[in-house]
Amino acid sequence: MKSLVKEFTKGIIKENATFVLALGLCPTLAVSVSVVNGIGMGIAATFVLLGSSLIVSLIKDFIPSKIRIPCYIVIIATFVTIAELCLKAYSPALDRSLGIYVPLIVVNCMVLGRAEAFACKNNLISSFCDGLGMGVGFTLALILISAIREFLGSGQILGYTLFKGFEPVFVFGMPSGALLVIGLLLGFFNLLNNKKT
Amino acid sequence: MNLQELLTIFISAVFIYNVILSRFLGICSFIAISKETKPALAMSFAVMFVIVTSSAITWLVYRFLLLPFNLTYLRTISFILVIATFVQFVEMVIRKVSPQLYRAFGIYLPLITVNCAVLGVAVLNIDMFFANDKQVAGSFYYSVFQGVCVGLGYTLAMLLMSGIRERLELCNVPKAFKDFPLAFIIASILSLSFMGFSGFNF
Amino acid sequence: MRNNLIVSGSPHVHKQGSVPRIMWTVVFSLIPAGAAGVIIFGLDALWVTLVAVITAVFTEAVFGIWTKKKFTVLDGSAVITGILLAFNLPSNVPLWLPIAGSIFSIVIGKQVFGGLGQNIFNPALVGRVFLMASWPKYMVTFVKPFSFDAVTSATPLAALKEGKILEHLSYLDLFLGKRGGCIGEVCILALLIGAAILLFKGYISWHIPATYIFTTAIFVYIFGAKQLFHGDWLFHILSGGLILGAFFMATDYVATPLTAKGQIIFGVGCGLFTAIIRIWGGYPEGASYAILMMNAATPFIDRYTKSRIYGTK
Numbered sequence: 001m002k003s004l005v006k007e008f009t010k011g012i013i014k015e016n017a018t019f020v021l022a023l024g025l026c027p028t029l030a031v032s033v034s035v036v037n038g039i040g041m042g043i044a045a046t047f048v049l050l051g052s053s054l055i056v057s058l059i060k061d062f063i064p065s066k067i068r069i070p071c072y073i074v075i076i077a078t079f080v081t082i083a084e085l086c087l088k089a090y091s092p093a094l095d096r097s098l099g100i101y102v103p104l105i106v107v108n109c110m111v112l113g114r115a116e117a118f119a120c121k122n123n124l125i126s127s128f129c130d131g132l133g134m135g136v137g138f139t140l141a142l143i144l145i146s147a148i149r150e151f152l153g154s155g156q157i158l159g160y161t162l163f164k165g166f167e168p169v170f171v172f173g174m175p176s177g178a179l180l181v182i183g184l185l186l187g188f189f190n191l192l193n194n195k196k197t
Numbered sequence: 198m199n200l201q202e203l204l205t206i207f208i209s210a211v212f213i214y215n216v217i218l219s220r221f222l223g224i225c226s227f228i229a230i231s232k233e234t235k236p237a238l239a240m241s242f243a244v245m246f247v248i249v250t251s252s253a254i255t256w257l258v259y260r261f262l263l264l265p266f267n268l269t270y271l272r273t274i275s276f277i278l279v280i281a282t283f284v285q286f287v288e289m290v291i292r293k294v295s296p297q298l299y300r301a302f303g304i305y306l307p308l309i310t311v312n313c314a315v316l317g318v319a320v321l322n323i324d325m326f327f328a329n330d331k332q333v334a335g336s337f338y339y340s341v342f343q344g345v346c347v348g349l350g351y352t353l354a355m356l357l358m359s360g361i362r363e364r365l366e367l368c369n370v371p372k373a374f375k376d377f378p379l380a381f382i383i384a385s386i387l388s389l390s391f392m393g394f395s396g397f398n399f
Numbered sequence: 400m401r402n403n404l405i406v407s408g409s410p411h412v413h414k415q416g417s418v419p420r421i422m423w424t425v426v427f428s429l430i431p432a433g434a435a436g437v438i439i440f441g442l443d444a445l446w447v448t449l450v451a452v453i454t455a456v457f458t459e460a461v462f463g464i465w466t467k468k469k470f471t472v473l474d475g476s477a478v479i480t481g482i483l484l485a486f487n488l489p490s491n492v493p494l495w496l497p498i499a500g501s502i503f504s505i506v507i508g509k510q511v512f513g514g515l516g517q518n519i520f521n522p523a524l525v526g527r528v529f530l531m532a533s534w535p536k537y538m539v540t541f542v543k544p545f546s547f548d549a550v551t552s553a554t555p556l557a558a559l560k561e562g563k564i565l566e567h568l569s570y571l572d573l574f575l576g577k578r579g580g581c582i583g584e585v586c587i588l589a590l591l592i593g594a595a596i597l598l599f600k601g602y603i604s605w606h607i608p609a610t611y612i613f614t615t616a617i618f619v620y621i622f623g624a625k626q627l628f629h630g631d632w633l634f635h636i637l638s639g640g641l642i643l644g645a646f647f648m649a650t651d652y653v654a655t656p657l658t659a660k661g662q663i664i665f666g667v668g669c670g671l672f673t674a675i676i677r678i679w680g681g682y683p684e685g686a687s688y689a690i691l692m693m694n695a696a697t698p699f700i701d702r703y704t705k706s707r708i709y710g711t712k
Contacts, residue, residue, distance in 0.1 A: 022377060026313045029221040070281055077274035085270060100320045103273040107313045109225055171532040175219040176388035183381030190373040360698035361519050368517035382511055386520055387695055389528045393688025396681015
């Protein structure tokens with residue numbers, strides 16, 4: 001039980017996909033304009049991650065190791081298609097604002113990385129915990145980044161204005177603002193780590 | 198299909214909506230391989246080649262397989278399979294035909310399968326050059342041309358970045374900002390300066 | 400015993416130039432343009448410049464103390480960054496704008512790269528494009544010259560872009576700076592006086608400014624009007640930030656190529672991009688974007704224009 005909790009929590013802080021491993025940055029940068037987008041992308045990616053981790057760990061003994069990557073990709077692509085269709089059906093507005101970045105979850109290195117590094121070697125339950133932890137960590141990172149960007153770029157959080165008279169810094173709503181926020185956050189976390197050691 | 202349209206695609210794919218600096222596709226490879234110019238250039242050529250050929254192939258797959266049989270919902274899954282197979286095939290051919298070429302950029306080919314830029318352009322082509330499941334005029338040529346331009350944009354960003362990062366080796370950058378963080382900040386400034394081209398029209 | 404013996408290659412003649420000396424000379428050479436800006440746009444221009452300079456110096460000092468580096472505030476480079484940033488702003492901006500711009504210039508444009516001599520991009524321009532992207536509405540409203548009650552007017556280039564005709568502006572007006580624009584860019588006469596000081600002292604070379612201005616003029620002359628070879632090249636040289644950019648920002652020591660050949664390539668590139676953005680781009684003026692893009696290409700230009708070491712192939 002204890003190890004399961006560990007599998008879950010490591011993905012949130014110690015091996016956070018975004019800030020520590022620097023994986024899956026394309027969607028992080030692209031959709032983090034607003035918190036709603038961030039949460040939506042986080043949930044979609046977590047769903048794909050969970051599903052693919054489960055299936056991969058279930059059928060890991062039947063996959064020939066030579067063609068394992070194509071197999072993983074097919075499994076992942078299946079879940080991405082499910083997520084895509086669900087989004088289109090239940091939340092067309094979110095689907096439009098996430099755009100091509102939903103199908104691109106297929107090539108998100110975080111998802112494939114977990115299949116290759118963890119799910120193909122571990123049993124069902126710990127793969128589930130690992131996938132969930134990674135997904136939650138990814139979602140939290142997305143929320144952090146998109147909250148910073150939405151507040152600075154439009155003066156709002158989740159559509160609510162926080163301070164009156166704050167002049168929004170438009171650049172944070174733009175691509176270069178996304179790169180800047182990620183760069184500064186990575187530097188900031190490095191700084192914290194250096195202080196500790 | 199006219200010159201103006203092509204120029205617009207060129208400027209927007211290379212500068213305004215640069216794959217890396219604005220659409221963030223292929224940012225992992227961009228950050229990881231841009232430390233030196235030589236591998237960066239080899240990677241760029243490999244990516245360009247794969248993007249151009251795969252935008253042609255995926256266009257054909259979409260137009261002649263998925264559309265007639267009403268299978269458009271299989272777009273993601275079929276595209277990634279086609280791309281993966283194609284890349285694997287190219288790798289095998291290159292390894293057989295020219296070991297020298299293989300050493301120069303063959304080693305990057307497996308990585309390119311999971312490069313978002315390739316799948317991204319394929320999906321983008323479909324989104325842009327098919328309207329209501331009908332191809333727009335000259336759609337195939339536009340798709341291939343957009344592939345070329347996106348590849349050029351990728352190469353441009355890679356070249357600039359690798360040049361800058363090679364020079365930064367000689368600078369005493371603050372420890373916390375070494376490597377990744379600074380690479381992102383440089384990319385951010387590059388993206389800001391490419392904004393000068395926004396609102397372009399002839 | 401202090402060691403005063405410095406081992407170095409011949410010739411052993413010391414030129415009276417050090418970093419602070421050069422930097423303060425550049426500051427001195429920028430004074431005429433600043434004075435002209437104050438005369439044309441009123442005291443607001445002075446406050447904006449002062450605020451930008453003080454913030455830049457303060458930020459530099461804070462970083463110097465925090466990173467425990469050699470105290471670099473007095474070398475004047477932060478002062479230049481502050482002045483150049485302010486010169487690229489309209490005079491009627493709220494005062495927090497130069498503060499934000501200066502902090503961004505120094506922190507993102509300079510200090511994260513390791514401080515003086517290590518920056519890839521011109522810090523003042525990094526600050527300016529940041530402000531331009533962040534608060535565009537303040538960056539594109541300008542005060543009418545000699546009307547201190549803040550009547551807004553468009554710059555000649557912006558008016559040109561909107562298709563208005565500028566009959567009331569003569570070339571002499573443009574040369575003396577009787578037009579809407581940023582604080583430091585309007586008075587060409589004052590800028591040329593400052594540039595002459597730097598050229599005479601040998602602190603900047605003619606390669607970049609000359610090729611930059613020349614390329615812009617040629618390109619605008621060919622493509623700048625509906626008909627080929629009918630562009631108003633003199634108008635384009637005299638308006639916008641071209642002269643300020645060519646002499647004071649495209650000549651930044653650190654962010655530009657080292658060899659004459661490289662500098663010529665740099666100048667031509669700047670000129671091309673400036674003209675292209677002016678003619679077809681969404682922004683009326685492209686000088687700052689052009690210089691930044693060429694800054695990014697500088698390491699690359701340097702590599703291919705390196706002078707051959709004697710005796711090697």
